[in-house]
Amino acid sequence: MGKRSRHIESVTEVVPVLDAGQVAPVEAAIAEHRMRPGALLPILHAVQDALGHVPEGAVAPIAAALNMTRADVHGVLSFYHHFRSAPPGRHVLQLCRAEACQSMGARGLESHARTRLGLSATAHHTDDGQFTVEPVYCLGNCALSPAMLLDGQLHGRITPARFDALVHACAHGVEHAA
Numbered sequence: 259m260g261k262r263s264r265h266i267e268s269v270t271e272v273v274p275v276l277d278a279g280q281v282a283p284v285e286a287a288i289a290e291h292r293m294r295p296g297a298l299l300p301i302l303h304a305v306q307d308a309l310g311h312v313p314e315g316a317v318a319p320i321a322a323a324l325n326m327t328r329a330d331v332h333g334v335l336s337f338y339h340h341f342r343s344a345p346p347g348r349h350v351l352q353l354c355r356a357e358a359c360q361s362m363g364a365r366g367l368e369s370h371a372r373t374r375l376g377l378s379a380t381a382h383h384t385d386d387g388q389f390t391v392e393p394v395y396c397l398g399n400c401a402l403s404p405a406m407l408l409d410g411q412l413h414g415r416i417t418p419a420r421f422d423a424l425v426h427a428c429a430h431g432v433e434h435a436a
């Protein structure tokens with residue numbers, strides 16, 4: 259009776275890697291902030307500022323640089339709504355959901371925005387790649403609630419009509435007044 263050979267299947271985890279164009283910005287963010295106390299958040303912000311999102315492939319090099327586990331980095335990424343895991347649309351709309359804006363109709367505004375852009379209650383990106391809609395929690399503009407950021411520009415006292423005008427102007431490349 260011949261010897262039975264035992265095959266041990268090894269399960270190797272696939273760790274996502276960065277695209278070629280993402281390596282330099284991620285390395286630059288790590289190099290700039292790694293020695294700071296609490297370096298993780300500044301690094302994640304710098305990566306998102308540079309790439310528009312924090313790619314999955316950035317997690318491993320950031321964790322290694324900070325002597326953390328990838329789970330630690332994932333935990334922080336998923337805790338903060340600010341960080342995106344996928345590239346945003348051409349225009350980013352951030353609608354405030356915090357208390358003052360809620361009291362001035364933020365929920366109704368968000369529902370209007372979703373209808374206007376053809377987004378379901380959970381979708382973040384329009385099919386044409388034009389708009390990304392995200393929640394934010396207080397923009398420091400409570401006196402002019404409800405508030406939103408459109409491509410980083412702050413707007414207050416947003417009514418459905420103002421929203422439509424801003425989105426229309428944005429989609430057609432017209433400067434929009436705050």
Ligand code: FES
Binds near residue numbers: 358359396397405
């Ligand atoms: S609660 Fe919306 S800006 Fe402060």
